[in-house]
Amino acid sequence: MPDLPLSPRTSPTPDLVVVGAGIVGAACAYHATRAGLSVTVVDSGPIAGGTTGAGEGNILVSDKEPGPELDLAVLSNRQWRDLADLPLDDTTFGRAVELETKGGLVVATDQATLDGLARLVATQRAPGIEAVAVPTDGLRDVEPHLTHDLAGGYRYPQDMQVQPMLAAAHLLRLARRAGATVLTHEPVTGFLRAGERVTGVRTPRRDLPAGAVLNAAGTWAGQVAALAGVTVPVAPRRGYILVTEPLPPLVRHKVYLADYVADVASDSAALQTSTVVEGTRAGTILIGASRERVGFDRTVSTPALRRLAAGAVRLFPVLRDVAVIRAYRGFRPYCPDHLPVIGPDPRAPGLHHACGHEGAGIGLSLGTALLVTQGLTGQPPALDLDPFRPDRFGPEVPR
């Protein structure tokens, strides 16, 4: 079926306007159209122009402690696997978006860290996470180029990777084939109201009335929420990634140090780096992960880049003589409790949120979209939405 043109459909009022054409907005548009809703997506920039286009494409279950986020990760993981086999033109969705079911490998440099990892693994089993212990002398069978001096690790077969920009674009393409309209480079400047009720959005070019509005604006979701008069405390957490020159396959899994889990959950504002290394289908190797709270500062931080490179060489000595061809940074949307905001907003009826997924939004997008769509169509949610409530932060949260 040919793609529909990217032109605004003026006639009937859509059931849903999605604000944000990143991975979460795209996944929600896809799920909503599949559920029979008519959808318009609007974004201030291009498709995947924000955080979606500035990450690694993680679909991870390994890096989460038991709790609502892990439950959401498990729900999402299942959906990525289902979607992988969907026929798409002359290929499948999975191949089109470079979905790789490669699995993760979490390694520890010392026995104490390995013991901590073992405790995490034990708690992750009940929510359905598979993890296979890999002893020191077995690590190089799993990853031949790993450094020798590691205490051991765990392989997580469910971890996956995707090319996130392709994923967002193809999800939107599927939504458009089901009748959705996508408007890019059109910022939302206000909300249409009927009393308390949100009845659409306003852009510099038009009013977009809708049955409901979904705030999927990622790191900018707090600003969108403010236009509706509600507070959603999403703030940016900057992360850098290094990209190597294309190489023959050297790194098979997503490989990271066990202290990554602690860093992700940390409340520190200072620069933190924990080594994450993975190959891509293009042959480049991606090296992460740094995180720091510096607002939307886009300047290059050489200390962060240096630490990432040193960490990668420490884990994979073969990378010492490999050139880094570029580095990029993204602003992960984080909330004070490191949980996303999902569901209807009781403070502004008609407004729903799907934002604040921090560095896990690619992986969590499909499960989030399912929950949002269930809420919009009156179905019972697959997960308890209470931990993700938009109004859980209280009326006023200092930024």
Added chain:
Amino acid sequence: MTHPCEFEILFDGTPLPCRDGWTVGAALTAAGIRSWRDTRHDGRPRGLFCGIGICFDCLVTVNGQPSVRACLVPAAPGDEIRSQQGTGR
């Protein structure tokens, strides 16, 4: 003082004239060589594209080191330049 050939470098075993201050990419181009790398998947020819170190198209093997940017690396007397297939590794 002008001199047509200050030193030579080797490209796949063939001597090429070179001058002080030239990059490897400049020496190859001056000798009429336009491509020195084949792409990884389709084996298509590549040489200078941006010429300023950004695009990583002009990768070449210099003295055994693969994937060096020909447009940036200064040529030195006796350099052994090798055309590169794919990643060169």
